[in-house]
Amino acid sequence: MCTASNYITKKHYFGRNFDYEISYNEKVTIAPRNYKFDFKLIDSIDSHYAMIGVAAGVDAYPLYYDACNENGLSIAGLNFAGNAKYLDEKKGMINITPFEFIPYLLGNFSTVTEVKEALKNINLVNINFSDELPLSPLHWMISDESGAIVVEPMEDGLKVYDNPVGVLTNNPPFDKQMFSLNDYRSLSNKNPENTFSDSFDLDEYSRGMGAIGLPGDLSSSSRFAKVAFTRANSYSGDSEEESVSQFFHILGSVEQQNGCTFIADPDLYEYTIYTSCYNTADSVLYYRTYNNSQITAVKLMSEDLDSGDLIHYKLITDEQISFIN
Numbered sequence: 001m002c003t004a005s006n007y008i009t010k011k012h013y014f015g016r017n018f019d020y021e022i023s024y025n026e027k028v029t030i031a032p033r034n035y036k037f038d039f040k041l042i043d044s045i046d047s048h049y050a051m052i053g054v055a056a057g058v059d060a061y062p063l064y065y066d067a068c069n070e071n072g073l074s075i076a077g078l079n080f081a082g083n084a085k086y087l088d089e090k091k092g093m094i095n096i097t098p099f100e101f102i103p104y105l106l107g108n109f110s111t112v113t114e115v116k117e118a119l120k121n122i123n124l125v126n127i128n129f130s131d132e133l134p135l136s137p138l139h140w141m142i143s144d145e146s147g148a149i150v151v152e153p154m155e156d157g158l159k160v161y162d163n164p165v166g167v168l169t170n171n172p173p174f175d176k177q178m179f180s181l182n183d184y185r186s187l188s189n190k191n192p193e194n195t196f197s198d199s200f201d202l203d204e205y206s207r208g209m210g211a212i213g214l215p216g217d218l219s220s221s222s223r224f225a226k227v228a229f230t231r232a233n234s235y236s237g238d239s240e241e242e243s244v245s246q247f248f249h250i251l252g253s254v255e256q257q258n259g260c261t262f263i264a265d266p267d268l269y270e271y272t273i274y275t276s277c278y279n280t281a282d283s284v285l286y287y288r289t290y291n292n293s294q295i296t297a298v299k300l301m302s303e304d305l306d307s308g309d310l311i312h313y314k315l316i317t318d319e320q321i322s323f324i325n
């Protein structure tokens, strides 16, 4: 499972928890403007917007999980098992494979509005990257400073939803997740009045009672409600440090601790392998990993963006403890 969120203070922040039981050796990967993107069915692009993101450790092609471009557009792909459906090639459409979706959109577009328009002509085709890396069932959250959308490739076509809550997890499909939020409409960050009954007193014995009923388990529908509540009630200063810190706390509310989501014997559990946070205005990628609580940052703008070669930075995954004495 995974969770994505955006957060707006003075600037727009976007990122995700990458929750899984195995890592594909993820790397921070920068595709400069003149890196040649080859596609399976459409023409290569020789020059495009530069982008930075976290990608699988396959050196030949940036298989992005999440990324943002130099114009402030950001995207994350999340698992959508059992629902994602990729179709056969369609004449007259722009036929793109799922692993090409992030490079294609970030390479060509600057805003969610432009992407929405482009999606009318895009067909996500059922062609895999390689036999070792078969098609994976995904849906995407796409976000910029003006708002976010969710794109879901389903049996009956590509669904595009506006995303006013600014979060995405996994199943069920986004419209159902949104409907389920109705159940939580009475939750609040304030302590509630006793509306249970006039005939006896019920005590306000603790702070935080306004959100009793908010789920705390790690299922995707529960994480959706939990992170939507956390994001919607988030308060922080608007400096870079305060915004980034608060962003990690929002996704921290749905972190998966190793051991709590069993996958297989012996000792294979799904856990939050990394959390990313993009300041999309300045194209900075901040991240933390499960065993490294220190925030590491990589700046797109510090690189030679007119180059034609991919740039990789291995994730720093060892704990960095600041000993005081």
Ligand SMILES: C[C@H](CCC(=O)NCCS(=O)(=O)O)[C@H]1CC[C@H]2[C@@H]3CC[C@@H]4C[C@H](O)CC[C@]4(C)[C@H]3C[C@H](O)[C@]12C
Pocket (backbone or CB within 6 Å): 001, 002, 018, 019, 020, 024, 056, 063, 064, 065, 077, 078, 079, 080, 081, 098, 099, 128, 129, 133, 134, 135, 136, 137, 170
């Ligand atoms: C597994 C991850 C989702 C995490 C998640 O949600 N796990 C819960 C599983 S469950 O829902 O609980 O069962 C997803 C998210 C992004 C994906 C990569 C996208 C690029 C590329 C696309 C190619 O086509 C196949 C290989 C490829 C490297 C993909 C591998 C894998 O699919 C990645 C890592």
